[in-house]
Amino acid sequence: MIIGGIRVPLFASLIIWAILWEIAGRSGASFVIPPLSAIFARIVEIVPTPTFLAALAVTAKTFVIGNAIAILVGIPIGVAMGRSDLADRTLLPWVNMFISAPLSALVPVIMVLFGLGETTIILTVVLFAIWIIVLDTRAGVRSIPPSLVEMARSFGASRLQAFGKIYVWAALPEILSSIRLGMIRAVKGVVIGQLLVSIVGFGRLFELYSSHFLMEHFWALLFVIFAFAFALNEALAWLERRVEYYAASRT
Amino acid sequence: MATIAEASAARQGGGTRPILAHPLVLRLASVAVVCAAWEYAGRVPISPAFPTFLETMAALFDMIRDGSLGKAFAVTLEPLVIGLAASVIAGVGLGVLMGLNRFAEWLGAPLFIIAQAAPMAALIPIITFAYGIGLLAKVVTVCMMAMPVIVLNSLNAIRHTPTSLIEMGRSFQASRLNLIAKIILPSAAPVIFAGLRLGAASGFIGVILAELLITPTGIGDIITYNQSIAEYPKMYAAIFAIIAVSVLFIEALEWIELTLFRPEKRASA
Amino acid sequence: MTARAEHYASPSRVAVEVRGVSKIYDGGVEALNDISLYFPEGQLTTLLGPSGCGKTTLLKIIAGLIAPTSGSVKVEGREVTGPGPERAFVFQDFALMPWASVMRNVAFGLELRGVAKTERERVAQGYIGEVGLKGFEAAYPHALSGGMRQRVGLARALAVNAKVLLMDEPFSAVDEQTRRKFQEDLLRLVAQERKTFIFVTHSIEEAVYVSDRIVLLSKRPSRVSEIITPAIDRSVDPERIRRSQAYLDTVEAIWQGLKRYLE
Numbered sequence: 001m002i003i004g005g006i007r008v009p010l011f012a013s014l015i016i017w018a019i020l021w022e023i024a025g026r027s028g029a030s031f032v033i034p035p036l037s038a039i040f041a042r043i044v045e046i047v048p049t050p051t052f053l054a055a056l057a058v059t060a061k062t063f064v065i066g067n068a069i070a071i072l073v074g075i076p077i078g079v080a081m082g083r084s085d086l087a088d089r090t091l092l093p094w095v096n097m098f099i100s101a102p103l104s105a106l107v108p109v110i111m112v113l114f115g116l117g118e119t120t121i122i123l124t125v126v127l128f129a130i131w132i133i134v135l136d137t138r139a140g141v142r143s144i145p146p147s148l149v150e151m152a153r154s155f156g157a158s159r160l161q162a163f164g165k166i167y168v169w170a171a172l173p174e175i176l177s178s179i180r181l182g183m184i185r186a187v188k189g190v191v192i193g194q195l196l197v198s199i200v201g202f203g204r205l206f207e208l209y210s211s212h213f214l215m216e217h218f219w220a221l222l223f224v225i226f227a228f229a230f231a232l233n234e235a236l237a238w239l240e241r242r243v244e245y246y247a248a249s250r251t
Numbered sequence: 252m253a254t255i256a257e258a259s260a261a262r263q264g265g266g267t268r269p270i271l272a273h274p275l276v277l278r279l280a281s282v283a284v285v286c287a288a289w290e291y292a293g294r295v296p297i298s299p300a301f302p303t304f305l306e307t308m309a310a311l312f313d314m315i316r317d318g319s320l321g322k323a324f325a326v327t328l329e330p331l332v333i334g335l336a337a338s339v340i341a342g343v344g345l346g347v348l349m350g351l352n353r354f355a356e357w358l359g360a361p362l363f364i365i366a367q368a369a370p371m372a373a374l375i376p377i378i379t380f381a382y383g384i385g386l387l388a389k390v391v392t393v394c395m396m397a398m399p400v401i402v403l404n405s406l407n408a409i410r411h412t413p414t415s416l417i418e419m420g421r422s423f424q425a426s427r428l429n430l431i432a433k434i435i436l437p438s439a440a441p442v443i444f445a446g447l448r449l450g451a452a453s454g455f456i457g458v459i460l461a462e463l464l465i466t467p468t469g470i471g472d473i474i475t476y477n478q479s480i481a482e483y484p485k486m487y488a489a490i491f492a493i494i495a496v497s498v499l500f501i502e503a504l505e506w507i508e509l510t511l512f513r514p515e516k517r518a519s520a
Numbered sequence: 521m522t523a524r525a526e527h528y529a530s531p532s533r534v535a536v537e538v539r540g541v542s543k544i545y546d547g548g549v550e551a552l553n554d555i556s557l558y559f560p561e562g563q564l565t566t567l568l569g570p571s572g573c574g575k576t577t578l579l580k581i582i583a584g585l586i587a588p589t590s591g592s593v594k595v596e597g598r599e600v601t602g603p604g605p606e607r608a609f610v611f612q613d614f615a616l617m618p619w620a621s622v623m624r625n626v627a628f629g630l631e632l633r634g635v636a637k638t639e640r641e642r643v644a645q646g647y648i649g650e651v652g653l654k655g656f657e658a659a660y661p662h663a664l665s666g667g668m669r670q671r672v673g674l675a676r677a678l679a680v681n682a683k684v685l686l687m688d689e690p691f692s693a694v695d696e697q698t699r700r701k702f703q704e705d706l707l708r709l710v711a712q713e714r715k716t717f718i719f720v721t722h723s724i725e726e727a728v729y730v731s732d733r734i735v736l737l738s739k740r741p742s743r744v745s746e747i748i749t750p751a752i753d754r755s756v757d758p759e760r761i762r763r764s765q766a767y768l769d770t771v772e773a774i775w776q777g778l779k780r781y782l783e
Contacts, residue, residue, distance in 0.1 A: 011361045032381045090281045100448065102455040102497050104372075105490045108463070108474055112300040112483070184368055191370035195464060210376045218377065226369040233368040418585050419615035422603050423629040423680065433632075437619050 034216045042220035051205065052221075058201035062118055063190045066125025070182055073126075074133030075175060079167070081134065082141025092138075099131045103189075107196050121193040121200060128189030129182035136181065140174025141167065173244050180236035187229045302484040307491060310484035319473070320492060327469030327493070330386055331458045334393025338450055342398045343443060346405020350439070351431065360406065366399035372460050379465050389461045396457030397450035404446025408439030444508040448501050455497040535561040535684055535716035536582055541591030543577055551577045553741035555591070559684075559733075564710050564717035566727040569737035570778065575720045576612075576688050578742070582718065583609050583686050595684060605633070608682035612689040614669045616661040622648065623657040625672050629680035640679075647675040652705075667698035684716045691726065699726075704758040706730050711754075724778070728752070728770045729761060736774065746777065 025035030194203030293303025314320035462471020477486035551574035630640035
C-alpha cells in the first residue's frame with residue numbers, strides 16, 4: 001500500500017510488532033510474554049518431535065474428514081435451497097440461526113453423545129463449517145441468471161448435464177468462497193473441539209504445556225496453528241481469485 | 252427478472268398451495284417438525300445421554316421458576332455486556348481511525364486480519380495466566396474474540412465509501428470534519444452494524460468458552476455440573492437457553508439498527 | 521452548420537479558461553494532452569468524445585476535484601486550486617445520500633455552507649418544485665426512479681446558486697424517454713438561468729440538441745480536435761429541433777469525423 005507517496009508492503013508492520021514483542025519479552029515484564037526469539041527456537045525444537053507430529057496427524061485427520069463431510073453434505077443442501085423455494089423457506093431460518101449462534105455451547109452435547117475422542121472433534125468441525133457452506137452455496141445458486149438455464153435447455157441439456165456443466169461453474173466462485181470461509185470456521189472448530197476435549201491432539205498438548213506453565217512451548221504451538229490457519233486462508237483466497245475472473249461478468 | 256430466485260418466485264406466485272406458502276406457517280411447521288424429531292429421538296432413545304424435548308423444556312421451566320437460570324445468566328452476561336461495550340467503543344474507534352489514516356491502517360490491519368482468520372479461542376488459557384480466573388479474564392476473552400471482526404468491518408466500511416459521494420462532498424467544499432461526519436460515517440453505518448452483530452456472536456462464544464475452559468460460573472457452571480452428574484435435561488436446557496438468548500440478542504441489534512438508523516432499509520427488510 | 525476553430529478574441533465574456541492542461545495518471549496513463557479552451561459565459565458548451573477520452577477528467581479538473589499535471593484553469597479570472605462556491609457539479613451516478621430524504625439531499629450543498637435549516641429548506645423547496653419533484657420532499661432515493669434521482673442531483677446543484685454548472689454525462693444512467701425529456705428540460709433551464717453550463721456526453725445527438733458550442737475531443741491522450749457551433753434555431757418547439765436540417769447535418773458531420781477514431 002502507499003503511505004505519503006511511498007509504497008510499503010502490506011504486512012511489513014508485523015516486523016515492528018515483532019521487535020516490540022522481543023523487547024517486551026526480554027524485559028521480563030510478564031512471564032506470559034516470552035521473547036519472540038525463544039518462541040521461534042521452541043518451534044524449531046518441538047515440530048519434529050513425535051508427540052507433536054502425532055498431535056498434528058490427529059488434528060489434520062479430523063480437520064480433513066470434518067471438512068469433507070461439511071462440503072459433501074453442505075453443498076447439496078445449499079444447491080437444494082437455491083433451486084427450491086420450499087426447501088429454502090423451511091431451512092433458511094435454521095441456517096441463519098446457526099450461523100450466528102454460539103456453536104461452542106453445543107460441543108458439550110456432542111461430547112456427551114459421542115465421547116471424548118476423534119469422532120467428537122470431527123463432528124465439531126462439521127458443525128462449525130457447514131452453515132456458511134450451505135448459506136453461500138445457496139447464494140451462489142440463487143444468483144445464476146435464468147438466461148444461462150434457458151440457454152442450457154434450448155441446447156437440449158439434460159438436468160444432470162445442466163447441473164454439472166453450467167450450474168456448478170456459474171455458482172463456483174461463491175461455492176469456493178463458502179469452502180474457504182467454512183475452512184476458517186473449521187480451524188476454529190478443530191481448536192475449540194480439542195480445547196474442550198483436551199485429551200486429544202493439540203488439545204492434549206495445550207493442556208500439557210499450560211499445566212506445566214511452559215509458556216514458550218504454548219506460544220510456539222499457537223504460532224504454528226495460527227500460521228497454518230493463515231496460510232490456509234491465503235491459499236484458498238488465491239484459488240478463489242483464479243476462479244473469480246468470470247464472477248463479475250456472469251450477469 | 253435477473254436471477255433464478257426471482258424467476259421461481261414469480262412462477263410460484265400462482266398460488267398452488269397458498270396456506271403452506273405463508274412464511275409464518277412454514278416457519279412454525281418446521282419448528283414443530285424439529286421439536287417432534289427431538290422428542291422422538293429422545294424416546295427411542297438414540298443415547299442415554301439424550302433427553303426428550305419435553306424433558307428438556309420441563310427442566311428449563313424448573314430452572315426459570317426457581318431463579319437459578321436467571322442468576323446464572325446474570326453472572327454470564329456481566330462480562331459479555333462489559334466486554335462488548337468495550338469492544339464496540341474501542342473497535343469502531345480503531346476501525347474508523349484506520350479507515351481514515353493510511354499509516355494507522357498499515358500498522359494495525361495485519362494484526363486484526365490474522366486475528367480474524369486464526370482460532371483466537373486458543374489464547375484463552377494464556378489469558379487466565381495473565382489475568383487470573385475472575386471477571387477481568389472473562390471480559391478480556393470477550394474483547395479478544397469480538398474486536399477483530401468489529402475493527403475490520405469498520406475499516407472496510409470506511410474504505411469502501413463510494414467515491415462519488417466523497418467527490419460530491421468535496422465539490423460542495425465540505426470540510427474534512429463534515430465529510431467524515433455527514434458522508435463517510437453514515438455511509439459506513441450498515442457495514443459497521445453488521446460487524447457489531449458478528450462481534451456480538453463472537454462475544455457470546457468467548458464468554459461460553461471462558462466459562463467452560465477457565466472456571467465454571469453462570470451458565471457454564473450449569474452445563475458442566477449437570478453434565479458431571481448426568482442430569483442431562485438441565486444441561487441441555489441451559490445450552491438451549493444460552494443459544495436462544497444469543498440469537499435473540501443479535502436479532503435485537505438488527506432491529507435497533509433498522510429502527511433508529513436506516514429508514515431506507517426498512518422498505519426492503 | 522459552421523465548424524471553425526476559435527481564438528481567444530471572442531465577443532462574449534469568458535467564464536472558464538483552460539490553458540495548457542495535461543493530465544497523466546499514476547502508472548503513466550496520459551488522459552489529457554495540452555488542452556487549451558475557453559467557455560463563454562451564459563452558454564452551454566459540451567465536451568464530446570469517444571468513451572475514455574478524458575472528457576470527464578477535464579470536467580473534474582475544472583471542478584477542482586482533480587489536479588492537472590500541468591497547465592491551469594481560471595474561473596472568472598481566478599485560478600482554480602480546488603472546488604469553489606462558484607462551481608457546482610452534477611454526477612453521472614447521481615451521488616445521492618441514500619440515508620437522507622430528497623429535501624436533505626437537495627439542501628445538502630447549503631447545509632455544508634452552514635446555512636440555517638429553515639432558510640436552506642426554503643431554498644431547496646423552490647428548486648425541488650422547479651425540477652418537477654414537488655410532493656417528493658420526504659421520499660428517500662431508493663424509492664425514486666433513475667430519472668427522479670437525477671432531478672434531485674440537479675436541484676442540489678442549482679440550489680447553491682453557482683455561476684458555472686458542470687454536468688458529467690448526467691442523462692446516461694436513465695432510460696431513453698426520460699433522457700429526451702431531460703434534454704428538453706435542459707434547454708429550458710439554460711434559457712432561463714443565466715449560468716454557464718459545461719456538459720459532458722458521448723452522445724452526438726444529445727450534444728447537438730442541447731449545446732451552444734461543442735468541443736470535440738480526440739481519443740486518449742485527448743487534444744481538442746474541433747470546435748463546432750451548431751447553428752440551430754432554438755426558438756422553435758423543442759420537438760421540431762430534432763427534425764431540422766441544421767440539426768441533422770451537424771450530427772452527420774460530427775459522426776463522420778468521429779468515425780475515423782473507431783476504425
